[in-house]
Amino acid sequence: MQLKSLRLFMAVAETGSFVTAANQLHTVQSNVTAHIKKLEDELGVQLIQRAGRVRPTSAGLALVEYAERMLTAHDEAVSLFRGQEKACGRLRIGAMETTTAVRLPPILAAYHAAQPDVDIQIKTGPTAELVELLLDGQVDCVFVAGRLEHSRYHLLKAFSEQLVLVGSTPMTTMPSSQELLTSAFLAFRQGCSYRQRIELLLASHGVNAGRIFEFGSLDAMLGCVAAGMGYTVLPRGTVEAHQHRFGIHTLELPASIANVDTYFAAFEPETWTPALASFAETLREAVAIDEPQLTAS
Amino acid sequence: MQLKSLRLFMAVAETGSFVTAANQLHTVQSNVTAHIKKLEDELGVQLIQRAGRVRPTSAGLALVEYAERMLTAHDEAVSLFRGQEKACGRLRIGAMETTTAVRLPPILAAYHAAQPDVDIQIKTGPTAELVELLLDGQVDCVFVAGRLEHSRYHLLKAFSEQLVLVGSTPMTTMPSSQELLTSAFLAFRQGCSYRQRIELLLASHGVNAGRIFEFGSLDAMLGCVAAGMGYTVLPRGTVEAHQHRFGIHTLELPASIANVDTYFAAFEPETWTPALASFAETLREAVAIDEPQLTAS
DNA sequence: GTCAGGCTATCTCAAAAAAAGATAGTAACG
DNA sequence: CGTTACTATCTTTTTTTGAGATAGCCTGAC
Numbered sequence: 026m027q028l029k030s031l032r033l034f035m036a037v038a039e040t041g042s043f044v045t046a047a048n049q050l051h052t053v054q055s056n057v058t059a060h061i062k063k064l065e066d067e068l069g070v071q072l073i074q075r076a077g078r079v080r081p082t083s084a085g086l087a088l089v090e091y092a093e094r095m096l097t098a099h100d101e102a103v104s105l106f107r108g109q110e111k112a113c114g115r116l117r118i119g120a121m122e123t124t125t126a127v128r129l130p131p132i133l134a135a136y137h138a139a140q141p142d143v144d145i146q147i148k149t150g151p152t153a154e155l156v157e158l159l160l161d162g163q164v165d166c167v168f169v170a171g172r173l174e175h176s177r178y179h180l181l182k183a184f185s186e187q188l189v190l191v192g193s194t195p196m197t198t199m200p201s202s203q204e205l206l207t208s209a210f211l212a213f214r215q216g217c218s219y220r221q222r223i224e225l226l227l228a229s230h231g232v233n234a235g236r237i238f239e240f241g242s243l244d245a246m247l248g249c250v251a252a253g254m255g256y257t258v259l260p261r262g263t264v265e266a267h268q269h270r271f272g273i274h275t276l277e278l279p280a281s282i283a284n285v286d287t288y289f290a291a292f293e294p295e296t297w298t299p300a301l302a303s304f305a306e307t308l309r310e311a312v313a314i315d316e317p318q319l320t321a322s
Numbered sequence: 323m324q325l326k327s328l329r330l331f332m333a334v335a336e337t338g339s340f341v342t343a344a345n346q347l348h349t350v351q352s353n354v355t356a357h358i359k360k361l362e363d364e365l366g367v368q369l370i371q372r373a374g375r376v377r378p379t380s381a382g383l384a385l386v387e388y389a390e391r392m393l394t395a396h397d398e399a400v401s402l403f404r405g406q407e408k409a410c411g412r413l414r415i416g417a418m419e420t421t422t423a424v425r426l427p428p429i430l431a432a433y434h435a436a437q438p439d440v441d442i443q444i445k446t447g448p449t450a451e452l453v454e455l456l457l458d459g460q461v462d463c464v465f466v467a468g469r470l471e472h473s474r475y476h477l478l479k480a481f482s483e484q485l486v487l488v489g490s491t492p493m494t495t496m497p498s499s500q501e502l503l504t505s506a507f508l509a510f511r512q513g514c515s516y517r518q519r520i521e522l523l524l525a526s527h528g529v530n531a532g533r534i535f536e537f538g539s540l541d542a543m544l545g546c547v548a549a550g551m552g553y554t555v556l557p558r559g560t561v562e563a564h565q566h567r568f569g570i571h572t573l574e575l576p577a578s579i580a581n582v583d584t585y586f587a588a589f590e591p592e593t594w595t596p597a598l599a600s601f602a603e604t605l606r607e608a609v610a611i612d613e614p615q616l617t618a619s
Numbered sequence: 620g621t622c623a624g625g626c627t628a629t630c631t632c633a634a635a636a637a638a639a640g641a642t643a644g645t646a647a648c649g
Numbered sequence: 650c651g652t653t654a655c656t657a658t659c660t661t662t663t664t665t666t667g668a669g670a671t672a673g674c675c676t677g678a679c
Contacts, residue, residue: 098388341626
């Protein structure tokens with residue numbers, strides 16, 4: 026059974042004429058006859074009544090419903106990829122908690138304005154999990170900290186973050202080693218790339234990895250820092266966005282530890298749906314506006 | 323886009339291998355490559371990631387959903403016509419009020435037992451309307467009074483009815499012409515074939531068509547007859563089935579007027595769905611049991 | 620690092636199928 | 650009774666498909 030045959034069948038059923046159907050679909054009458062005959066042979070039933078009026082038989086009418094479902098699905102699939110201008114379908118994005126909270130909202134808003142027919146789904150998690158999701162095909166693209174070493178990725182430096190130490194009291198210098206040793210550190214669950222920065226930081230002060238508490242959400246983590254439970258390390262933008270809600274204080278860290286780039290990663294552009302391609306374009310534009318000196322070079 | 327290509331695509335997406343997919347669908351690997359390549363060219367997107375692991379890309383995963391819808395619809399359509407043993411789908415029957423009430427129930431019960439997967443829909447109406455429904459393709463078959471003169475019908479004499487005069491008082495002879503003239507006659511709405519029998523009856527007693535009231539349902543009609551509103555003409559079996567509920571009385575009519583055959587009518591058997599073919603078979607069997615003398619001849 | 624094994628892309632040829640045109644037969648209409 | 654419009658059938662040409670053979674590539678093991 027071929028979709029082409031079903032198209033012709035539907036045209037005959039609707040127009041009541043083989044000739045008209047042939048013209049509508051830019052072919053000749055003999056081909057319409059042949060296609061319908063083949064359909065009838067395959068199904069073992071007469072689908073079109075030719076004697077007198079040309080109209081679908083009972084069996085033909087029964088087939089119409091299924092043919093419509095097949096052709097509708099086909100047309101939707103085609104418009105998914107070949108839809109001119111407007112993308113449609115679904116876009117699944119994986120991003121870190123901090124990126125989702127601070128960086129994504131304006132970009133998603135711009136994207137949704139440009140492509141209102143795309144359903145957007147966000148999955149959050151630490152970098153390592155996001156990479157797994159991408160490899161698994163559970164998301165179409167991810168925002169991760171640091172370059173992905175894996176080949177065959179399309180990478181775009183999306184955001185530059187500056188990590189700061191976050192604590193419950195004002196700081197002008199790094200806490201003493203003694204203080205660091207006795208304090209707890211709060212981080213996202215295993216796989217969070219910021220977590221290794223914490224360990225780097227501790228190591229640079231001659232302190233072995235102390236107690237590290239894992240958190241699932243940014244709010245919970247900041248709440249506990251504010252309550253004096255310990256320190257954490259987060260992008261400056263993220264902290265600033267929440268600073269009015271929590272009594273927290275920050276301290277700048279040395280550049281070698283502080284600077285982290287967030288990359289947009291997906292597979293090769295040839296594998297992108299129009300929805301994803303359009304998102305990458307939106308992102309490129311947003312990045313260009315944020316960092317004009319980079320695009321000028 | 324061809325369903326065959328989608329089948330191969332789905333097999334590749336599921337098995338992660340061109341070779342395995344080829345074997346599953348009884349073809350060779352080079353054909354799988356060609357079909358998928360053609361799909362990719364048509365949609366302008368890479369659907370399968372070949373480098374390293376063979377797996378669907380984002381675009382491929384998006385297509386999977388639509389491919390499933392198309393293939394499922396296809397398989398269902400095929401099983402509609404080529405389903406071995408069990409028919410499925412829908413059977414739309416048109417029948418007269420009286421036939422539906424008395425004759426159809428046992429046949430439908432037998433049919434449903436034989437073909438539990440078929441949805442049965444009954445439309446009731448007078449003979450003339452039923453013929454229209456059949457011609458319009460709104461039902462698959464009808465039960466009508468009298469042979470359909472139209473050619474190209476498949477006809478089967480289903481039931482022989484004997485019409486009786488129904489009134490509110492016991493009768494031993496035909497009411498007088500005077501009585502008939504002053505009485506009302508109750509019939510189904512325009513198009514009911516029994517209605518012409520009433521007019522025949524009146525004419526044979528030298529009475530021109532008097533007042534005829536139209537009713538939409540059997541119950542309403544019998545209720546009004548019992549209340550002394552007038553006479554009606556109905557199959558004996560129908561009246562007997564309702565006699566315990568209404569105070570009504572019958573009188574046999576001369577055979578020329580009384581005998582009416584109910585025919586099963588549909589288009590040629592080649593146009594039948596398996597559901598309809600099976601119903602015709604059930605009906606033939608039921609008729610053979612009711613009238614063994616006919617099948618013996 | 621090299622080699623073997625398994626996998627996919629590509630090329631080629633034969634077979635099959637589809638498209639288009641021409642023609643004949645048939646039903647409807649005036 | 651002839652005309653017209655329609656579909657079925659036949660034929661030819663073109664396109665597509667299927668299958669085999671081969672080359673190239675990646676992976677994993679030694």
